[in-house]
Amino acid sequence: MxxxxxxxxxxxxxxxxERPAYTVDSIxxxxxxxxxxxxxDGSFHVSISPKTNYVRRMYxxxxxxxxxxLIIKIQEYFGGIGNISHxxxxxxxxxxxxxxxxxxxRIIPQFDTYVFCxxxxxxxxxxxxxxx
Numbered sequence: 470m471x472x473x474x475x476x477x478x479x480x481x482x483x484x485x486x487e488r489p490a491y492t493v494d495s496i497x498x499x500x501x502x503x504x505x506x507x508x509x510d511g512s513f514h515v516s517i518s519p520k521t522n523y524v525r526r527m528y529x530x531x532x533x534x535x536x537x538x539l540i541i542k543i544q545e546y547f548g549g550i551g552n553i554s555h556x557x558x559x560x561x562x563x564x565x566x567x568x569x570x571x572x573x574x575r576i577i578p579q580f581d582t583y584v585f586c587x588x589x590x591x592x593x594x595x596x597x598x599x600x601x
Contacts, residue, residue, distance in 0.1 A: 493538040498546045504583040506530075506543075511589070513596040526596050528576045531563040540564045547575045572597075 472485070507530065514527040528551075532540055540553055540562050551566035566576055577597050585593060 488535075491535055491538060493542050498542060500579065500583045503543065503546060504580060504585060507580070508585050508587050508589045513589075513592050515596050525567060526569075526572055527565060527567040528572065529563055529565045531561055534560045534562050537562050547571075547579070550575055 472480075507528075510532065511528065511530045514529065516525045516527070517523070518525070530540065530543060534555065537553075544551055544553060544564050547566065550568075550571040551564055554563045554565065555561075556563065566572060580593055580597070584590065
């Protein structure tokens with residue numbers, strides 16, 4: 470894909486470099502790192518079905534498709550729960566956890582124990598209030 474023709478004309482003296490292939494090492498993920506990574510790239514969602522009023526809570530991380538090995542490692546960290554979706558239109562991969570059992574047994578304990586330090590805490594508490 471690369472730069473558009475307009476950008477290439479504006480930056481004639483810039484020599485593009487090849488992005489190195491991304492590799493994930495075999496070291497286990499640190500729980501604090503997982504919370505920190507989620508603070509930056511994760512999302513918490515709530516949706517309500519207009520027909521049934523069913524409330525669905527979701528946790529997701531979306532990254533570029535080149536980061537698929539990291540998405541897989543995060544899914545493994547959470548015990549293999551959730552699904553990974555591939556989106557060819559925008560070259561993205563997404564890890565999604567939506568089933569109630571996985572949310573209750575894996576997601577909530579993670580972020581209740583390894584608490585967010587920034588604005589993500591507010592989003593988390595809206596989706597997963599204490600005692601809720």
